[in-house]
Amino acid sequence: MSQEAAKKMIAEVFSEIADGVKSGSFSKKVRIGLTILGSEHGIDEMIKAAEIAKSKYNDFEIVLIGSKVDCDFELVEVENAEEGHKKMVEMLESGELDGCVTQHFDFPIGVSTVGKVVTPGKGRDMIISTTTGTTSTNRVEGMVINAISGLATAKAMGIKNPKLGILNIEGARQTERILKEIQANGYEFEFSNSLRADGGAVMRGNDLLAGTPDVMVCDSLTGNLLIKMFSSFTTGGGYETVGAGYGPGIGENYDKLVNIVSRASGAPLIAEALRYCATCAKNKVLCVANEEFKKANKAGLKDAINKVIKKSQNTQEDEEVKMPAKKVVTFAIPGIDILELENACKVLWKAGIYSESGMGCTGPIILVNEEEGESALDVLRKADYIE
Numbered sequence: 365m366s367q368e369a370a371k372k373m374i375a376e377v378f379s380e381i382a383d384g385v386k387s388g389s390f391s392k393k394v395r396i397g398l399t400i401l402g403s404e405h406g407i408d409e410m411i412k413a414a415e416i417a418k419s420k421y422n423d424f425e426i427v428l429i430g431s432k433v434d435c436d437f438e439l440v441e442v443e444n445a446e447e448g449h450k451k452m453v454e455m456l457e458s459g460e461l462d463g464c465v466t467q468h469f470d471f472p473i474g475v476s477t478v479g480k481v482v483t484p485g486k487g488r489d490m491i492i493s494t495t496t497g498t499t500s501t502n503r504v505e506g507m508v509i510n511a512i513s514g515l516a517t518a519k520a521m522g523i524k525n526p527k528l529g530i531l532n533i534e535g536a537r538q539t540e541r542i543l544k545e546i547q548a549n550g551y552e553f554e555f556s557n558s559l560r561a562d563g564g565a566v567m568r569g570n571d572l573l574a575g576t577p578d579v580m581v582c583d584s585l586t587g588n589l590l591i592k593m594f595s596s597f598t599t600g601g602g603y604e605t606v607g608a609g610y611g612p613g614i615g616e617n618y619d620k621l622v623n624i625v626s627r628a629s630g631a632p633l634i635a636e637a638l639r640y641c642a643t644c645a646k647n648k649v650l651c652v653a654n655e656e657f658k659k660a661n662k663a664g665l666k667d668a669i670n671k672v673i674k675k676s677q678n679t680q681e682d683e684e685v686k687m688p689a690k691k692v693v694t695f696a697i698p699g700i701d702i703l704e705l706e707n708a709c710k711v712l713w714k715a716g717i718y719s720e721s722g723m724g725c726t727g728p729i730i731l732v733n734e735e736e737g738e739s740a741l742d743v744l745r746k747a748d749y750i751e
Contacts, residue, residue, distance in 0.1 A: 398464070399464065400431075400433070400448075402468065413633075414635075417635040421639055424645075430442060456621070462642075465609075467624070471613045474499060476584050476613065478495070479494070481608075482594070484573055491518050492591060493511065510582070515528060516649065517579075517611070517612065529571060530543075530565055530580075530582075531582040537701035538703065539581065542672055558570075595609070604630055608636040608639065609623060609625035610626070612640075612644050621644060691733040697729060697741060697744065698729050707749075
């Protein structure tokens with residue numbers, strides 16, 4: 365070893381000792397990259413983000429990846445954003461970085477980002493799962509997997525028993541049924557309960573604002589819109605300030621910790637994204653996720669998903685079902701997923717029960733005659749459209 369290298373190593377050791385004395389922790393700091401090219405607000409905004417994170421936290425190292433700039437951080441020089449991404453991946457794979465924050469990344473199918481916001485109603489942190497990427501080309505399967513990813517990320521963030529809510533969108537009821545099935549089969553987690561009077565695991569807009577669950581499950585496109593609104597509702601949309609961005613890409617057996625922020629994200633948000641990524645790296649979120657998927661698979665995750673998807677694909681188009689004679693319908697049956705509403709009506713027709721579909725204040729409903737209400741409930745339960 366050269367004299368210069370030895371001096372550098374000794375200096376690093378003393379620096380780590382000084383940091384340990386100051387912080388009370390002598391564990392090795394994780395190294396988090398930040399690509400500084402591509403922001404709509406310029407390179408200076410990215411450097412400002414790194415400075416904010418360092419001054420607020422200073423318990424992880426920040427490595428900038430981008431063009432040459434005058435700064436107090438370790439800098440890996442690249443010519444453009446594309447080269448920056450290649451360098452980022454190279455450094456993640458070699459172990460030079462434990463994680464990285466960047467504005468864009470092409471995740472494979474099966475991997476989506478788990479975002480984190482601060483809700484305006486009560487100032488609570490809430491995980492939104494997921495916000496970018498495509499977990500599955502099937503909406504319901506995607507949302508179920510998003511639930512597993514969200515729970516894993518919450519645990520990596522230090523929430524021992526995170527409570528899960530499902531946003532009241534298409535596929536929510538099917539997602540709930542699948543999750544309840546694997547829960548009954550031994551996959552341990554808790555559902556949250558809506559703050560609205562009728563409660564339940566399916567969350568409303570009020571629950572979004574209040575941050576009722578620790579983890580809010582939705583599809584990525586909805587999650588993307590939510591992140592943008594939560595992040596920039598005080599600025600009009602052009603500068604994102606609140607929360608920690610779109611979060612880490614999580615998927616079964618995925619092996620790179622990449623946290624996403626928007627090109628519109630400002631320095632305060634990016635600083636929190638760096639903190640988010642560092643905590644995920646320190647607590648090995650990707651390993652936690654793999655363990656969660658193993659537990660869910662052991663509880664029959666794939667079979668439960670396939671059963672619901674197969675049923676939803678069986679639209680009964682090949683079987684002509686005659687509609688029974690029309691009756692006055694005032695008995696409302698909630699809890700039917702909108703994706704299954706038409707099929708559920710056909711199941712009732714086949715059983716000789718006249719029904720109509722409708723939309724109540726809580727979502728889709730099926731209407732039947734009062735005298736046939738209990739019979740209709742039995743038919744729909746046996747066909748697995750409601751619990």
